[in-house]
Amino acid sequence: MFTFDAGERVSPWLAITNDDGGHALVDAGYPGERQHDRIDVESSVPPQMVYIVEDCAPTGQDVRAVVRSLMPVESTVIRTYRSADAFLAKAKDHHPGVVIINGCIPESRGMELLCGLKTGEFAFAVIVLTLRADVALAVRAMKHGAVDVLDMPCTPHALAASMEAAFDQVEHRFAVRTTTMAARARIDQLSRRERTVLMGVVRGWSNKRMASDLDLSPRTVEIHRANLMHKLGVGHLADVMRIVYAAGLIDQL
Known part of the structure; x- marks a missing residue:
């Protein structure tokens, strides 16, 4: 003012x-x-x-x-x-x-x-x-x-x-x-592990591959994936991709 x-x-x-x-x-x-x-x-x-x-x-x-x-x-x-x-x-x-x-x-x-x-x-x-x-x-x-x-x-x-x-x-x-800014605020809510799983989702990796790379069980990956989608407020992969693109982070994840 x-x-x-x-x-x-x-x-x-x-x-x-x-x-x-x-x-x-x-x-x-x-x-x-x-x-x-x-x-x-x-x-x-x-x-x-x-x-x-x-x-x-x-x-x-x-x-x-x-x-x-x-x-x-x-x-x-x-x-x-x-x-x-x-x-x-x-x-x-x-x-x-x-x-x-x-x-x-x-x-x-x-x-x-x-x-x-x-x-x-x-x-x-x-x-x-x-x-x-x-x-x-x-x-x-x-x-x-x-x-x-x-x-x-x-x-x-x-x-x-x-x-x-x-x-x-x-x-x-x-x-x-x-x-x-709104898209980045949503992504900022994710934990470090959820962001790592998000990276795999963006790259098109399966839960099995992410579990192997992260040394986690497929069930744990599923839980992280469900949590990140809940925090992002989406229910489909296409919506996840739109948020990542809107945040300008597609090349950083």
């Missing part, structure tokens, strides 16, 4: 200074609306998060202002970071959202940020704004997971289209991550 004093009015947005020196912009209502002394940026509906990463002052275009003009004020939080490192340091704690890499970041740093987000388990979608877009840069950025690469200054229409696609991707990635 973010909190801030509703003192200075910058309608319809107010700024929050982040720990890293960046700041968030959140809906504070329109002029004339009554404000409480403090405002909590939290509701039953998760906000649409936009993270703008820039190593220097915006060059030629105020990206924050363009994003503010495009997003619904009642459900959007915009946070800015002064460096790729500052954003990555806190990425694991962030709500899923759209990351906009401002064109003033050196290309190498932008690619490092893309790589960091691609290799981590983050539900982010990235848009790259650049001062010198070319085919080679666009291809590299797309290979590293960018949703789009736009020339600066970009038109609000172009950025709006990219952000719509990016939020669709965030929703998809968040759904996949949620499914993965």
Whole structure:
């Protein structure tokens, strides 16, 4: 939860200074609306998060202002970071959202940020704004997971289209991550021996072969197999395989 004093009015947005020196912009209502002394940026509906990463002052275009003009004020939080490192340091704690890499970041740093987000388990979608877009840069950025690469200054229409696609991707990635975490939580309930038997099940081994390899009786293997299926909440082998695939552990068992 973010909190801030509703003192200075910058309608319809107010700024929050982040720990890293960046700041968030959140809906504070329109002029004339009554404000409480403090405002909590939290509701039953998760906000649409936009993270703008820039190593220097915006060059030629105020990206924050363009994003503010495009997003619904009642459900959007915009946070800015002064460096790729500052954003990555806190990425694991962030709500899923759209990351906009401002064109003033050196290309190498932008690619490092893309790589960091691609290799981590983050539900982010990235848009790259650049001062010198070319085919080679666009291809590299797309290979590293960018949703789009736009020339600066970009038109609000172009950025709006990219952000719509990016939020669709965030929703998809968040759904996949949620499914993965739920599947892994089920597998984490298994004992060491049950995971070993699960490995044999995934590999298609018979109870007899598992009993021989584990130096157990076939009856003991049957018991472990029944227990693991009970803990996973399934009754068929196909359901076991779906959980293992969803957990992304098919090659690790």
